[in-house]
Amino acid sequence: MRVLHVVTHHSPDHVFGGPTRVALNLCRALRTAGDEAAVLTVGEGFEGDLPREVDGVPVKLFPARRLIPGFGFAGITSPSLLARAGGLVRSADVVHVHLARDLVTFPVALLALLGGRPLVLQTHGMIDPTRVPAARLADALGVRRVLRGADMLLHLTDADRLGVASVTAPRLPARSRRLVNGVARQEHRRPPRSERGGPPVVLFLARLEDRKRPADLIAAVPAVRAVHPDARFVLAGAETGGLAARLTAHAERLGVADAVDIVGPRDHAGVMSLMRSADVYVLPSTFDPFPVSALEALSVGLPAVVTATNGLAPDVLRAGAGRVVAGIDGDAGFAGHPGAPLPAARGARPGDGATDGNGALIAAAVLELLEPSANEAASVAAHGLVAERFTIDAVADRLRELYAEVLALHA
Missing domain, CATH: 3.40.50.2000 (Glycogen Phosphorylase B;)
Incomplete structure (x- = not known):
C-alpha cells in the first residue's frame, strides 16, 4: 500500500511541532509493517539541499515561501509543491492529510477530493470553531467542503471531533474514527x-x-x-x-x-x-x-x-x-x-x-x-x-485497519 502523508511544515528545529512528528512516526511504523509511506511538506531553515529523508522516513520537501506575512504557518506555501502535488496524489493508494487552514495541506486535500482519491483527514485539534475572519473565509472557500467530502476523519479526543463537527454543521462528517498518537517503546529510565x-x-x-x-x-x-x-x-x-x-x-x-x-x-x-x-x-x-x-x-x-x-x-x-x-x-x-x-x-x-x-x-x-x-x-x-x-506499533495497526475501510469504499 502506497500512503502519502501531507503536513504543513518541517524545519531542523521542528518548530511546527506535533503534527509533523506524528506523520513521521506513523510513516516509520507503516514502513516497518511493509507499506510504502512518505511525507509531503515544505522545508524551511535548512542549509544547502533539502533532505530526502528524516528520521528514516522518505520525505518530499519543497522550498517554503511565506506568501502572507503575519499569518504564521497559515501563510506559508510552495508553488513547486503545488505543481507536483497532483501527480503525487494520483500515485498514492491513500492520501492522509494532517489538515489545517493553510496553503499546503488544504490545497492537497482538495486535489485528492476532486480527483476521487481515497482521502483521510487528521486535524490534531487545528480545525475548530473560530471568529477569525481569515479562518472563516478559508472554511467558506473550501475547508468545509473537504471536511464533508473526505472518506474518513480521524480525531484525537471528543473535543477534537466536536470541533470539526461544528465547522461542518449542519452536515456532519460521515465517518469519524478515533486514532490516538503513539510513540516508540522505550526502556524505563533507571535508576529511580x-x-x-x-x-x-x-x-x-x-x-x-x-x-x-x-x-x-x-x-x-x-x-x-x-x-x-x-x-x-x-x-x-x-x-x-x-x-x-x-x-x-x-x-x-x-x-x-x-x-x-x-x-x-x-x-x-x-x-x-x-x-x-x-x-x-x-x-x-x-x-x-x-x-x-x-x-x-x-x-x-x-x-x-x-x-x-x-x-x-x-x-x-x-x-x-x-x-x-x-x-x-x-x-x-x-x-x-x-x-x-x-x-x-x-x-x-x-x-x-x-x-x-x-x-x-x-x-x-x-x-x-x-x-x-x-x-x-x-x-x-x-x-x-x-x-x-500508546505504542506507535499499536496505533499503526489500527491505522492500517482504517485505511482498509477507506479502500473498500473505492473498490
Missing part, C-alpha cells in the same frame, strides 16, 4: 530519582510560545527552590515570537535566573536524552489535544504535570502517571491525584510570557512528584501507561 543523586531537574520540552505557558513554570521556580535549593529548570524547544528573552527577564525579576536553562530545540535523540535525565516533566499549555512530547516523557517513565485541557490528562490521572492541574487562572485551586475526578477546564486567557498564571499549582504538583516514593510510583505508572495504550 531516589538513587540517582544530583540536583532535581524539572523539564519543559515543547515549542516556546505563549499557548504552551512556559511562563507558568518560571513562576513555579521560587516555591520549588524553597524546598529544593539546588533544583534546575530546563526549557527546551523551538522559539516563536521572541519568548525566550521575555522568559529570561521574568526569571530575573523573580530572582531565579541562575536556576533556569533555556536550551533551544533538540533533535529526537537530544529530546530523549533530556527526558531520561529529568525528574519531572511539565507542560502547562492552554490547550493540547494529544501532545507527542508528553507521550515521549511518559514513555521513558518521566512523571508529567499537565493541565486539564491536555488531551492526555484523563489518562495521566487514572494511571497515576503524574499530576493534573486545572485551568489557566492562578486561583484555579486543584491538584489532581490518582482517583480524583477530573476538573472542568477553566477558560484560557492570553499569555504575555510574564504572568504568574498557574505557577502556585504547578509548584505544588512538582514538589509532590519530587518526593522519592511518589516519583518512583508515578514513573512506573507512566512507563506502563504508554506500553499498554
Whole structure:
C-alpha cells in the first residue's frame, strides 16, 4: 500500500511541532509493517539541499515561501509543491492529510477530493470553531467542503471531533474514527530519582510560545527552590515570537535566573536524552489535544504535570502517571491525584510570557512528584501507561485497519 502523508511544515528545529512528528512516526511504523509511506511538506531553515529523508522516513520537501506575512504557518506555501502535488496524489493508494487552514495541506486535500482519491483527514485539534475572519473565509472557500467530502476523519479526543463537527454543521462528517498518537517503546529510565543523586531537574520540552505557558513554570521556580535549593529548570524547544528573552527577564525579576536553562530545540535523540535525565516533566499549555512530547516523557517513565485541557490528562490521572492541574487562572485551586475526578477546564486567557498564571499549582504538583516514593510510583505508572495504550506499533495497526475501510469504499 502506497500512503502519502501531507503536513504543513518541517524545519531542523521542528518548530511546527506535533503534527509533523506524528506523520513521521506513523510513516516509520507503516514502513516497518511493509507499506510504502512518505511525507509531503515544505522545508524551511535548512542549509544547502533539502533532505530526502528524516528520521528514516522518505520525505518530499519543497522550498517554503511565506506568501502572507503575519499569518504564521497559515501563510506559508510552495508553488513547486503545488505543481507536483497532483501527480503525487494520483500515485498514492491513500492520501492522509494532517489538515489545517493553510496553503499546503488544504490545497492537497482538495486535489485528492476532486480527483476521487481515497482521502483521510487528521486535524490534531487545528480545525475548530473560530471568529477569525481569515479562518472563516478559508472554511467558506473550501475547508468545509473537504471536511464533508473526505472518506474518513480521524480525531484525537471528543473535543477534537466536536470541533470539526461544528465547522461542518449542519452536515456532519460521515465517518469519524478515533486514532490516538503513539510513540516508540522505550526502556524505563533507571535508576529511580531516589538513587540517582544530583540536583532535581524539572523539564519543559515543547515549542516556546505563549499557548504552551512556559511562563507558568518560571513562576513555579521560587516555591520549588524553597524546598529544593539546588533544583534546575530546563526549557527546551523551538522559539516563536521572541519568548525566550521575555522568559529570561521574568526569571530575573523573580530572582531565579541562575536556576533556569533555556536550551533551544533538540533533535529526537537530544529530546530523549533530556527526558531520561529529568525528574519531572511539565507542560502547562492552554490547550493540547494529544501532545507527542508528553507521550515521549511518559514513555521513558518521566512523571508529567499537565493541565486539564491536555488531551492526555484523563489518562495521566487514572494511571497515576503524574499530576493534573486545572485551568489557566492562578486561583484555579486543584491538584489532581490518582482517583480524583477530573476538573472542568477553566477558560484560557492570553499569555504575555510574564504572568504568574498557574505557577502556585504547578509548584505544588512538582514538589509532590519530587518526593522519592511518589516519583518512583508515578514513573512506573507512566512507563506502563504508554506500553499498554500508546505504542506507535499499536496505533499503526489500527491505522492500517482504517485505511482498509477507506479502500473498500473505492473498490
